[in-house]
Amino acid sequence: MLDKAPNGKVSGLLNALDKALSAGEVEHAVDLFQTDCYWRDLVTFTWNIKTMEGKEQVRDMLKARLADTKPSNWKIADGEDASEADGIIESWIQFETEVARGFGHIRLKDGRIWTLLTTMSELKGHEEPVGFDRPMGAKHGAERNRKTWKEDREAEAAELGYSRQPYCVIVGGGQGGIALAARLRQLNVPTIIVEKNERPGDSWRKRYKSLCLHDPVWYDHLPYLPFPRNWPVFSPKDKIGDWLEMYAKVMELNYWGSTECKKASYDDKSREWTVIVERHGKEVVLKPKQLVLATGMSAKPNMPKFEGMDIFKGDQHHSSHHPGPDKYKNKKVVVIGSNNSAHDICAALWEAGADVTMVQRSTTHVVKSDSLMELGLAALYSEQAVQSGMTTAKADLIFASLPYKILHEFQIPVYNAIRERDADYYKRLEKAGFLLDYGDDDSGLFMKYLRRGSGYYIDVGASELIANGSIKLKSGVDVKKLTEHFVILSDGTELPADLVVYATGYGSMNGWAADLISREVADNVGKVWGLGSNTTKDPGPWEGEQRNMWKPTQQDGLWFHGGNLHQSRHYSQFLSLQLKARMEGIPTPVYGLQKVHHLS
Ligand SMILES: Cc1cc2nc3c(=O)[nH]c(=O)nc-3n(C[C@H](O)[C@H](O)[C@H](O)COP(=O)(O)OP(=O)(O)OC[C@H]3O[C@@H](n4cnc5c(N)ncnc54)[C@H](O)[C@@H]3O)c2cc1C
Numbered sequence: 001m002l003d004k005a006p007n008g009k010v011s012g013l014l015n016a017l018d019k020a021l022s023a024g025e026v027e028h029a030v031d032l033f034q035t036d037c038y039w040r041d042l043v044t045f046t047w048n049i050k051t052m053e054g055k056e057q058v059r060d061m062l063k064a065r066l067a068d069t070k071p072s073n074w075k076i077a078d079g080e081d082a083s084e085a086d087g088i089i090e091s092w093i094q095f096e097t098e099v100a101r102g103f104g105h106i107r108l109k110d111g112r113i114w115t116l117l118t119t120m121s122e123l124k125g126h127e128e129p130v131g132f133d134r135p136m137g138a139k140h141g142a143e144r145n146r147k148t149w150k151e152d153r154e155a156e157a158a159e160l161g162y163s164r165q166p167y168c169v170i171v172g173g174g175q176g177g178i179a180l181a182a183r184l185r186q187l188n189v190p191t192i193i194v195e196k197n198e199r200p201g202d203s204w205r206k207r208y209k210s211l212c213l214h215d216p217v218w219y220d221h222l223p224y225l226p227f228p229r230n231w232p233v234f235s236p237k238d239k240i241g242d243w244l245e246m247y248a249k250v251m252e253l254n255y256w257g258s259t260e261c262k263k264a265s266y267d268d269k270s271r272e273w274t275v276i277v278e279r280h281g282k283e284v285v286l287k288p289k290q291l292v293l294a295t296g297m298s299a300k301p302n303m304p305k306f307e308g309m310d311i312f313k314g315d316q317h318h319s320s321h322h323p324g325p326d327k328y329k330n331k332k333v334v335v336i337g338s339n340n341s342a343h344d345i346c347a348a349l350w351e352a353g354a355d356v357t358m359v360q361r362s363t364t365h366v367v368k369s370d371s372l373m374e375l376g377l378a379a380l381y382s383e384q385a386v387q388s389g390m391t392t393a394k395a396d397l398i399f400a401s402l403p404y405k406i407l408h409e410f411q412i413p414v415y416n417a418i419r420e421r422d423a424d425y426y427k428r429l430e431k432a433g434f435l436l437d438y439g440d441d442d443s444g445l446f447m448k449y450l451r452r453g454s455g456y457y458i459d460v461g462a463s464e465l466i467a468n469g470s471i472k473l474k475s476g477v478d479v480k481k482l483t484e485h486f487v488i489l490s491d492g493t494e495l496p497a498d499l500v501v502y503a504t505g506y507g508s509m510n511g512w513a514a515d516l517i518s519r520e521v522a523d524n525v526g527k528v529w530g531l532g533s534n535t536t537k538d539p540g541p542w543e544g545e546q547r548n549m550w551k552p553t554q555q556d557g558l559w560f561h562g563g564n565l566h567q568s569r570h571y572s573q574f575l576s577l578q579l580k581a582r583m584e585g586i587p588t589p590v591y592g593l594q595k596v597h598h599l600s
Pocket of ligand 1 (some may be wrong): 171172173174175176177193195196197202203204207213214215231259260261262294295296297340341515561562563564566567584
């Protein structure tokens with residue numbers, strides 16, 4: 001039988017919180033928190049994405065934001081029960097602010113709040129048209145010269161961006177831009193996506209031939225329209241491309257394919273952007289109030305510069321331009337790099353009969369896909385999780401409820417268990433000379449992703465080829481130079497090569513701001529991505545949230561959106577609500593706007 005006692009404890013605490021906050025008694029509210037507490041707010045109190053760490057930060061935030069926010073009606077979420085395990089009581093919660101409805105999650109330790117997550121679900125008076133409020137579609141009755149849905153859509157497509165300006169322009173029509181635009185469409189925010197590729201999904205289609213998503217289907221759903229239950233666990237890239245194309249169409253997005261954003265500038269007086277785009281070869285000037293760069297964190301190739309690249313006689317390209325292995329049968333290939341792309345490309349080349357050598361400069365975190373699925377993701381994103389009643393929305397919120405400051409503490413045991421389970425496998429890889437790491441603090445893949453967005457391989461088969469020598473490996477070395485037919489390594493090794501693939505990763509999204517707007521704006525905004533964890537490629541100081549992602553930046557009207565499919569789905573909700581509120585003139589005073597510590 002369900003133990004209802006935790007309900008009483010959570011309700012008691014929420015009542016006390018409600019009372020203290022309604023009365024403006026900040027100290028009473030702060031007293032309800034543990035000393036080592038975390039309050040993560042996604043837009044409800046702070047109009048920002050912000051984690052308050054410790055009572056002092058909670059106090060400061062409440063002092064600044066309580067009067068405006070006017071929170072009320074804190075309770076256990078409708079239809080939910082609190083639960084207790086290992087001394088922690090947790091529950092889904094709901095509440096309201098003056099302008100919004102919120103949903104969240106709470107964990108109590110020793111009767112006080114340990115973690116609190118508050119997220120904005122909807123703006124009052126601007127709810128999405130769902131359920132009882134869904135559109136009629138048909139217009140019953142009789143009316144002369146009535147327009148059909150198709151005619152209305154065509155009229156909108158013809159006028160938006162020409163005789164009528166969009167409120168928001170999203171540069172980049174990958175999954176990030178598409179998910180955000182879908183939400184903005186539901187919120188009635190006129191939006192155009194500008195995408196230089198021809199069709200939605202092309203950013204996936206154009207990647208190397210063998211690519212399948214590394215994340216499983218349960219993690220990858222887009223907003224509103226989940227994949228069907230027979231969708232493969234790991235989507236092949238062209239299939240996900242087709243899904244995105246279908247999605248953009250049925251979600252009625254204003255998607256300008258074959259359109260490149262050339263330049264954007266902001267006028268502080270009119271608080272408006274001038275965005276110059278080239279659409280099918282013709283210049284169009286757009287004047288949105290908000291500009292979102294959804295140009296991809298894996299879209300700005302990091303191309304190394306080695307002596308001799310200009311005289312090398314074979315083929316050479318960045319991994320993002322690798323066409324696939326077909327023309328390299330019996331050819332000698334050198335792949336520079338040892339992360340996901342490098343492994344996938346090496347394996348596909350080996351399958352096609354090429355003689356492949358991987359050059360590994362520094363350590364890489366490798367985790368078997370099966371182990372990651374079972375030990376890392378299964379509790380939230382798996383068929384078992386679905387069977388036990390876990391929804392995508394809840395999984396996303398549970399994940400969001402774990403404060404970044406302590407997330408690594410939850411991750412370390414997972415990766416310790418994986419290391420134990422796969423000990424022989426790791427031994428064999430090391431024996432082959434592969435340089436392994438498990439993250440600076442052994443916290444594994446996901447922390448590496450959040451901190452630096454690189455440095456790992458989710459093993460779907462290539463590691464075995466390295467362990468058994470099918471893919472040759474040169475590790476702990478760098479490229480010294482190229483000659484006409486060789487890659488010369490820092491230890492003097494000369495590798496003959498018909499093809500060199502530079503699987504050397506991608507640059508920061510800040511670079512897009514520099515390219516499209518100006519160096520000055522890019523520097524004002526600073527580095528994009530990372531937490532300030534003071535680990536490799538994520539310099540401190542600690543920031544507590546991902547730099548510049550999905551939240552206000554130091555540049556008025558400029559936003560960054562993207563990340564993996566999970567992040568695009570989850571955070572597009574909060575970015576879309578921030579944009580909608582601004583369009584509706586709802587005051588959005590930002591608390592704790594991020595300071596800039598690093599430029600790129
Ligand atoms: C090899 C590889 C494997 C990956 N595997 C996974 C995975 O399994 N799961 C996952 O979730 N993610 C994976 N990723 C990460 C992946 O890059 C992102 O999840 C996804 O592509 C990000 O989507 P996005 O919309 O943010 O960016 P992108 O898909 O990169 O889209 C950005 C778009 O911006 C466009 N653009 C850029 N500049 C301009 C301009 N000036 N004007 C107009 N358009 C412009 C580009 O053409 C591009 O289409 C992988 C990435 C790589 C490289």
